[in-house]
Structure formats: C-alpha cells, structure tokens
Amino acid sequence: MGLRDVSSVEKVLEELSSRNYLADRGLATAVFLSLRQNRPLLLEGEAGVGKTELAKSLSNWAEGDLIRLQCYEGIDSNQAVYEWDYARQLLHLRTAEASGRTRDISTDVLEGELYDERFLIRRPLLQALSVKNAPPPVLLIDEIDRADDEFEAFLLEILSEYSITIPELGTYRSEVKPIVVITSNRTRDLHDALKRRCFYHWVEHPDVDREVEIIRIRAPKVSLLLAEEVAKAAAFLRGMDLYKPPGVAETIDWAEALVTIGVNDLDKDSVDETLGTLIKYREDQERVRSRGFDEILSLVRQG
Amino acid sequence: MNQVIDGQKTLDRYLVDFVDLLRNTGVKISLGSSIDFGLAVTLLGAGSSEDIYWAGRSTLINRPEDVSIYNKVFKKHWLGIDSLADEVNKLPALDFLFDDLPDDSEFEDSSKSENEVLNVKYSSLEILSSKDFSNCNRVELQELFRLMNEIRFTGEMKKSRRMVATKKHRKFDFEKSVRSSFRTGGEIVNKRFQESSKRRRRLVLLLDISGSMEVYARVLIRFVHAVMLGRSDVEAFTLGTRLTRLTKELSTRNPDAALSRASEAVDDWSGGTRLGEGIKEFNDHWGIRGMARGATVLILSDGWDRGDSEIVAEQMKRLRRVTHRIVWANPLKATPDYEPLAKGMAAALPHIDNFVEGNSFDSLKDLSMLLTE
Numbered sequence: 246m247g248l249r250d251v252s253s254v255e256k257v258l259e260e261l262s263s264r265n266y267l268a269d270r271g272l273a274t275a276v277f278l279s280l281r282q283n284r285p286l287l288l289e290g291e292a293g294v295g296k297t298e299l300a301k302s303l304s305n306w307a308e309g310d311l312i313r314l315q316c317y318e319g320i321d322s323n324q325a326v327y328e329w330d331y332a333r334q335l336l337h338l339r340t341a342e343a344s345g346r347t348r349d350i351s352t353d354v355l356e357g358e359l360y361d362e363r364f365l366i367r368r369p370l371l372q373a374l375s376v377k378n379a380p381p382p383v384l385l386i387d388e389i390d391r392a393d394d395e396f397e398a399f400l401l402e403i404l405s406e407y408s409i410t411i412p413e414l415g416t417y418r419s420e421v422k423p424i425v426v427i428t429s430n431r432t433r434d435l436h437d438a439l440k441r442r443c444f445y446h447w448v449e450h451p452d453v454d455r456e457v458e459i460i461r462i463r464a465p466k467v468s469l470l471l472a473e474e475v476a477k478a479a480a481f482l483r484g485m486d487l488y489k490p491p492g493v494a495e496t497i498d499w500a501e502a503l504v505t506i507g508v509n510d511l512d513k514d515s516v517d518e519t520l521g522t523l524i525k526y527r528e529d530q531e532r533v534r535s536r537g538f539d540e541i542l543s544l545v546r547q548g
Numbered sequence: 549m550n551q552v553i554d555g556q557k558t559l560d561r562y563l564v565d566f567v568d569l570l571r572n573t574g575v576k577i578s579l580g581s582s583i584d585f586g587l588a589v590t591l592l593g594a595g596s597s598e599d600i601y602w603a604g605r606s607t608l609i610n611r612p613e614d615v616s617i618y619n620k621v622f623k624k625h626w627l628g629i630d631s632l633a634d635e636v637n638k639l640p641a642l643d644f645l646f647d648d649l650p651d652d653s654e655f656e657d658s659s660k661s662e663n664e665v666l667n668v669k670y671s672s673l674e675i676l677s678s679k680d681f682s683n684c685n686r687v688e689l690q691e692l693f694r695l696m697n698e699i700r701f702t703g704e705m706k707k708s709r710r711m712v713a714t715k716k717h718r719k720f721d722f723e724k725s726v727r728s729s730f731r732t733g734g735e736i737v738n739k740r741f742q743e744s745s746k747r748r749r750r751l752v753l754l755l756d757i758s759g760s761m762e763v764y765a766r767v768l769i770r771f772v773h774a775v776m777l778g779r780s781d782v783e784a785f786t787l788g789t790r791l792t793r794l795t796k797e798l799s800t801r802n803p804d805a806a807l808s809r810a811s812e813a814v815d816d817w818s819g820g821t822r823l824g825e826g827i828k829e830f831n832d833h834w835g836i837r838g839m840a841r842g843a844t845v846l847i848l849s850d851g852w853d854r855g856d857s858e859i860v861a862e863q864m865k866r867l868r869r870v871t872h873r874i875v876w877a878n879p880l881k882a883t884p885d886y887e888p889l890a891k892g893m894a895a896a897l898p899h900i901d902n903f904v905e906g907n908s909f910d911s912l913k914d915l916s917m918l919l920t921e
Contacts, residue, residue, distance in 0.1 A: 254592065254599070254602075270598065270602060271602050271605060271606070274592065274599070274602035274603065274605075274606055275602070275605075275606040277591075277592070278588050278591065278592075278603070278606055278607070281591055282584075282587065282588075282591075287610070289612070317709070318708070318709045319708055319709025319710040320709075321710060328723075329723070329727070331722065331723045331726040331727060332726075334726065334730070335726050335729070335734060338730065338733075338734040339734060342733070342734065347733070356730060359730055390838065391838075393710075393747075394780075430837055430838060431837065431838075432837055432838020432839055432841075433838070433839065434795075434796075437576075437578070440610040441578055441580050441581060443610075444584075444606040444607065445605075445606055445607075445609065445610040446605070446606055447612045447615065488831075488832065488836070488866070528862075528866075
C-alpha cells in the first residue's frame with residue numbers, strides 16, 4: 246500500500262515521525278488531503294520552520310526520488326523543464342559528416358536524429374513527469390515566490406495536466422504522478438488559481454514540547470535537559486519581537502554548537518559565546534545582549 | 549454525507565452555512581474551494597471538530613491573515629462560542645469618496661453668486677494644477693481626480709535575469725546559433741545574440757493616513773490608485789495607527805469601486821500616527837523578507853509621529869539597506885520656509901534618497917517623472 250492510499254491523519258503523523266519529522270495535526274491533515282486527492286501541497290511560513298524538510302521526509306516515505314526545483318528570478322523553461330544538449334548535437338552532426346553518412350541520408354532524417362531523446366537534458370519538472378514503474382517522486386518546488394508571474398502561470402499549466410509538450414518529440418504525460426510540495430516565503434502573493442489547486446498550510450514555529458522532541462531526534466547527542474533549555478530559550482526569543490526570530494533549524498544548530506563546546510547546562514558565558522548560531526542579525530544580537538541573559542536563564546531553569 | 553445532526557440540518561448544510569459565514573466576514577472563497585472542503589471532510593470523517601477545523605484550514609484559507617477570523621467563525625459556528633459579533637458589525641468608520649470633503653458649503657455659495665463654474669475647470673487649469681490640495685474646493689478636487697486618472701508612468705526599469713534575443717552584438721547565444729546551424733549543415737552562418745531583458749522595478753507605496761494628513765490623504769489615495777492602474781508590480785499600504793495592505797483593494801480599475809473597497813479595509817483613517825511602528829510592521833512582515841528588496845519605496849507622509857522617533861530612524865535605516873531607492877513626498881515641504889521639524893521627518897531624512905513635495909497636482913506629476921527616471 247503506497248502513501249497515496251494512506252488511511253488516516255494519524256497514519257501520516259506516525260509515518261512522518263518514524264522519519265524524524267514531527268508534524269503537528271494541521272500540517273498532517275494538509276499532507277493527508279494532498280496525498281489522497283493527488284493535489285499539490287502549498288506551504289508558507291517563516292524561514293527555518295521545516296518546509297523543505299517535510300519534502301525530504303515524504304520522499305523517504307514514498308521511497309521515490311526527491312526532485313528539487315529551486316526557483317529564482319528569471320527562471321525559465323530551459324532550467325525548469327528541458328533543454329537540448331547543443332554541444333552533443335553538433336558533435337553528432339560532425340561525426341555524421343566525417344563518416345560520410347551525410348551523403349547517403351536526407352537532411353530530414355539527420356535532423357530527426359538530432360532531436361532524439363538522448364540529446365535531451367531533463368530538468369526537474371520533466372524528470373518528475375517521466376518516472377515509470379517506480380515509486381512516485383516528490384517534486385519540491387522551492388521558494389516559488391522568487392520566480393516571476395509568467396513562470397507561475399506556466400507551472401500551473403503543468404500541475405493541472407501533469408504533462409509537458411516538447412515540440413520536437415511530442416507530449417510527455419506522467420505515468421506515476423509526482424507528489425508535489427510547493428514552498429513560498431510570501432515575498433509576493435501567488436495567483437489565486439495556483440492557490441486553488443493546492444492544499445494550503447501556514448507552518449508555524451513548534452511549541453516548546455514539540456521543539457524538544459525535534460531537537461532530540463535531529464541532534465541525538467543533546468541531552469534532554471539541554472534540549473529543554475534550548476527550546477525554552479528559543480520560545481522566549483521568538484516572543485522578543487526580533488527582526489529574525491530563530492527558526493527550528495537555528496535551535497538545532499545552537500543545541501549542537503553547545504554540545505560541541507562541551508556545555509550541558511546553559512549559563513551566561515555559553516549563551517553569549519554561541520549566540521551567533523541562533524540569532525543572525527547584529528541588531529537582534531545587540532538587543533538580546535543589552536537585555537541581559539538573566540531573564541532567559543531564570544526562565545529556562547524553571548521546571 | 550447526508551447524515552442528520554440535531555434532527556434538522558444535514559452535515560452538508562452545516563458545511564455550506566459555515567462557508568457562507570466565512571464569506572460574509574470577507575474571506576474570499578471560490579466555489580471550487582468549498583467543494584474541496586466538502587470532500588476533505590468526507591475523507592477525514594466528520595468525527596471530531598478538530599478534523600473539520602483542519603479540513604477547512606487547508607482548503608478554505610490560503611493566507612495567514614485570514615486565520616484569526618477563521619478561528620472566530622469556526623468557534624461560533626461549530627462550537628457555539630460567539631466572539632464574532634463585534635467584528636462583523638464593525639462598519640467602515642469613514643467614507644472618503646466625496647461625502648465630507650471640506651469647503652463644500654462654501655463652494656455652493658460661491659457658485660450661486662458667480663455662476664462661472666466652468667471657468668474654474670478649464671481656464672484656470674494651470675492654476676489648479678499647482679494649487680495646494682488643502683485649498684481646493686469640491687469641484688476642483690473632482691477635476692483633479694479626473695486629471696489624476698490620466699497620470700501614467702512606467703516606473704524604473706532594471707536588468708532582469710532573463711535573457712532575450714537581440715540583433716545587437718551582445719552576448720553570443722551559443723544554443724540558438726548552433727540550433728540554427730543545423731539547417732546549414734552544422735555551419736554557423738548566422739550568429740545569434742542575447743542580452744538581459746529589462747523588467748520593472750517593484751514600486752511600494754506607503755501612504756500616511758493619520759489625522760494630520762487627512763486633507764492630503766484623500767487626494768493622494770487617488771494618486772496611489774492611478775499609479776497602480778498603470779502596472780502590475782505595485783504594492784500599496786496605508787500607515788495610520790497600524791499598517792494595512794491595500795494592494796488587492798486598489799487593483800480594481802474603477803476608481804470609485806477601488807476606493808470604497810479600500811475604505812472598508814482600512815479602519816484607522818485620520819487616527820493617530822505611529823509612523824515608526826508602521827514602517828517596522830512593513831519591514832517585519834513584508835519589506836525585508838522580499839517585497840522591498842531592490843524596489844523603489846515611496847512614502848507619502850508629513851512625518852508627524854507621536855511615537856518614538858528613534859524607531860523611525862532605525863526602521864528607515866533597515867529599509868534603506870534592502871531597497872533600491874526611497875522617495876519621501878511630504879505635502880508640507882511646499883510651504884515657504886519649511887523645515888523638517890516634525891520628529892519623525894527629521895529622523896527619517898538622513899535615510900532617504902529623494903525628498904519631494906506632494907501637495908499639488910504639479911508636484912505629483914514631477915514625482916511621477918522622478919519615479920520614471
């Protein structure tokens with residue numbers, strides 16, 4: 246039974262947590278619905294809350310490939326879908342000439358040879374649609390808000406048909422539909438049409454208990470005591486109205502950094518020395534330092 | 549899914565009513581999404597309110613801004629807890645279309661005595677276009693609004709990462725050249741070239757709508773709308789006691805419809821000013837994470853700030869670091885002997901690129917020119 250037929254939200258939670266991804270119920274519900282209905286999952290949220298990580302865990306569960314398309318300004322179909330390998334095509338042509346074949350065959354035949362699948366460079370979207378007789382791949386379209394509107398419209402077309410037409414070769418229709426995860430940092434609004442096709446979830450920072458579990462799973466060397474202190478401190482800092490509140494990725498880094506320098510219990514010096522792994526804006530660091538660490542330390546020590 | 553709850557309503561009825569209730573509070577929900585919601589509930593089973601809650605969250609809601617209203621409607625509809633009454637009954641505080649523009653009665657009087665209305669409109673167009681908005685009467689403002697709809701500007705261009713073909717001998721386009729060479733037996737006869745295409749820089753407009761700006765804000769919002777009409781990558785916000793995003797509301801072509809939507813969305817017209825905090829909110833939630841990056845930011849404000857001017861300075865510094873250019877239009881600047889005495893203005897001044905007026909039609913035209921450079 247594949248993950249497309251997953252029976253319940255509980256099952257999703259269980260499968261993900263066995264792959265070291267601790268989702269909350271809301272996210273698990275969105276995952277469940279998108280798996281069962283074969284529709285993309287659209288995740289938005291602060292940086293570092295685990296959007297990309299979810300796609301990795303899903304691909305592990307699906308036992309298929311993780312195909313990632315990182316979007317950026319100016320991305321077009323050459324980088325996202327396919328491209329012809331011109332250098333090799335040219336080489337093929339020269340070889341044909343050198344061997345004298347060009348005299349015997351017509352130009353049409355030769356041109357047909359040049360537009361053969363072996364000269365096709367598959368980029369992520371085409372890769373995701375050309376999987377055959379294998380588990381479904383997870384297609385991660387990361388930071389779609391960085392691409393421009395035109396690309397988004399183009400993507401929408403592909404995601405509604407799960408097919409791509411290459412003029413020289415014909416239409417590729419996917420046999421194994423990919424599991425699609427789209428992430429956005431909300432630097433601009435996505436089109437309603439794209440949102441309508443997707444199940445949507447706004448990923449939040451985890452609560453303290455879940456974060457403790459996450460730290461323990463991701464960084465097994467960290468003691469329970471330290472993990473709790475770290476999670477509480479992170480929760481406190483998130484409430485401090487910083488420019489960039491620490492994400493889960495940062496708290497994991499921080500906990501590991503603390504272990505690396507041999508700290509098992511937070512104190513002023515160790516927090517001060519390692520603050521840079523947790524808080525990455527100078528203004529934020531200054532703010533935390535000027536407020537002093539006493540408040541944080543007394544808070545994390547409370548039971 | 550026709551199981552009957554409490555003897556009268558079926559489950560789907562409950563679901564549909566829930567969606568209706570959400571729509572009434574202003575959440576945009578398409579028919580497709582409401583069908584998805586029904587399917588999701590079927591898939592999850594309507595066993596627990598938690599499942600219904602998340603089914604709705606992932607199908608009906610697609611912006612974090614709508615979550616809190618969703619929570620309230622959900623509580624009311626499914627759990628019978630009513631915390632919604634105040635929200636729904638809250639009507640827009642101020643209509644700024646035409647109803648209470650100043651000088652109204654005064655104008656009525658003068659039109660009776662002089663009966664030269666048309667004169668005002670045509671022969672003195674030049675005078676009108678340089679006249680301070682705060683001295684304009686109703687007819688003059690109407691005329692200005694009409695003129696404003698004719699303002700069009702394309703905005704600044706910047707190099708895009710996308711390449712386009714060109715006849716000019718710029719960057720050699722290997723792929724296209726080779727591709728075209730297949731027709732000539734692999735011999736590159738026609739060289740192809742490409743260059744970076746140009747794209748518009750995003751423009752972000754922040755309009756101060758606090759009490760001290762009231763007279764100007766009514767006119768400037770028209771200007772903001774006119775600017776938005778011309779192009780797609782403009783974002784608009786109002787700064788008052790808090791920050792309100794108006795990009796969606798003002799994207800409607802019809803100015804009256806756009807403005808009435810905007811006035812519904814904003815509920816702090818002519819309130820106090822917390823300029824620094826407003827800019828901070830913009831920076832935190834929109835600007836720094838991407839919207840203002842490489843963009844031109846235009847702030848329309850008189851710089852009066854009741855809050856801490858330190859915050860203004862700090863936030864302007866932050867904003868400056870990610871933007872391409874910050875332009876500040878201050879209607880008061882046109883007054884003779886103007887000095888930036890307002891705390892907020894003085895704090896912001898070192899962090900802006902262009903400091904201009906914005907009190908008359910002419911000054912707005914100059915502003916458009918400046919933004920098109």
